[in-house]
Amino acid sequence: MGCNCGNNGGCSSNSRRDFLSTGLLATLAAAGCSTDNNPFVPDEKPALTGEKVRLLSMDGEVIEMDRAFLKPVPDLPRVSNAEERKGIAGKKFVMVIDLARCKNLKKCQTACNHAHQLNPGQNWIKVLSMEDNENSSKFWQPTTCMHCDEPPCVKVCPVDATFQRQDGIVLIDSDRCIGCRFCMAACPYSVRVFNWEENTTIEPVVAEQHYSCETSLPQKVGTVSKCDFCPDMARKGELPHCVSACPNGVFFFGDLNEDTVTNGAETFRFSELIKDKAGYRLLEDLGTKPSVYYLPPVNRNFPYENGLETQAETDSLNSTK
């Protein structure tokens, strides 16, 4: 997802390579003059194996290094609640959903439900069957949280439990949510989901963790939840789960400031894509200014009927609940 040092302006590939090698040297040097109480210093000097491995750096550069330096890296350190509330500086996340490509496979939903360990029956992404007028044909519309720039939910929250960050993402702090559900009434897109009962799908390890606004885990009974645009993935430079799970490349995710959106396989200039394909937002006249754009279902890859089978399956599943 773009170049990390892009904000500072031009970074030629040479200078980057230089930077990387000095970085490595510095690490080695630090290892050489290790003191006992430095936790960042490896316990023992790695014996060079002579076997080189080619790696892809965070900046998308291919680098070579000795296998001895390869170590399992722990996950990124958890950011503080204050940091989670602030968001990622310089970013403005957007999503583009290409309705011409959707055939209601619901892979996005499955991946999302799995990643966020939602209770059975709860869906953050709903694939709705829509019809603009009776002469038009039906189409499938995956519906996520719109992450509005004028979020009605944030306006009405009495305790600042749902908030908007500088990168445009609207999140929920479950530790603060009192469960009044005013935000659910306020959301015109009906994307908010309530934890009516104790979550049963959640892994015990996760359940013990402290709640994180960015992973939205662990879900707590009596609080509201919703699609969070996977900011934890964005921090890692990865795409949201729905985007990478969709085999048809329906979802594009990106940064408005960089003016790029990608579905993993294809990357577009956001502004050109929206202009060329007449992208629109849902319920534009309400003035909520969503961050999710839709490309109209024209020149479709699949007929509407292809999605009916999946629909029948979910319907029969839902009717038993």
Next chain:
Amino acid sequence: MLVVICIIGAYAYYRQLRYGLVVTAMRDYVSWGIYISNFVFFVAISLVGSLITAILRLSNVKWSTPLTRIAEIIAVSAIVMASLIIIVDMGSPEKFYNLFLYGRIQSPIMWDVIVITTYFFISCILLYLPLLPDLKILIRHKDKTGSGLNKLYRFQGSFWKGTKEQFKISNKSINILCILIIPVAFSIHTVTSWLFATTYRPGWDSTNFGAYFISGAFLVGAGGVVVAMYVFRRYYKLEKYITELHFDMMAKVTVLLALVYLYFNVNEYLVPAFKMKKSEEAHLSNLFSGEFSLMFWFAILVGMIFPIIILLFKKGRKPLPAFITGIMVVVGAWFKRYLFVTPTLLHPFMPMEDVPLSYKHYFPSWEEWAIAMGSLAACLLIITFFARIYPIIPIEETIMEQNEELEHAHEEV
């Protein structure tokens, strides 16, 4: 009886705390149910305190004096139950304190917290101040009230000597509070209506809602007072103080309020129905002829139109028929509050899909009914307790009133 209903309600609430709000029938679409309806109902009925005590007092209406205490006690108990039921509705009531730690003034819920608290305290003082002279009378009649109650009366009112100075301060305070309580009363119900009107949803997205709710609130409050008048009159043999004149006058007030409320209903339903915007259409046709039509027409006919017709006749304003109409008004008003909340939530902008079947309908679970009925019973219980302990007719004021009337009569003679 009331205690039993309260206990069942408490047990249901225990279950809700233990298993979560899943014990209710509320789901993601109908995320507010009869708890919120009940909340609106309580806030509505509590407005009557300001109507009878303040508005009629300030407009120099004399006949309402014996009714002030009934009205004020209904107001206080209803507002207490309104605050409790809103906590019951919360998914995480244990985090209630967040309202004070992180409260944000931009949220209509915070406005509600502020005005309801203010209203509660003003109502309490308005209940207490006129009670002071009566407490003095009660303390004097220790032999009749018993020593336990006497201690309570002494604790609350022994500083009251009934001097001119004290009466002056008290009367002045009451007058100031009577003026203060009117904007606060308007606020509590306006803000409550804004909980709905500040959203985009069809049926709620209305600029009319504040006035609409207030007029409805005065109506149900007046109905409630008529019912309470009849019950207390029968039970405590107060025929001398709550006379047929009182029923006649209250019934006239009720007719006026019902007409005003009907006017607002015409606005609220017929204007959108004339246009039939797509988003409103499903909602409105559901009310007029669909799933909720029975309840809708019940609320309109029994809650407004029949009472207007009955009370227009002199015979209809006699105590018993007035009492029955009062019940009609109150019951109709409760269902009207139900209709404020649920049907709108069942007609969101996006189609209701990809959710379990139970999300698409709403009928309250037994726990919800038990808690809602328990809260109504608790409200009545507070009123009953109060009536047991304190005089339900303001003795001092009524005596003064009657003396004045006598003087007038003498002068005229």
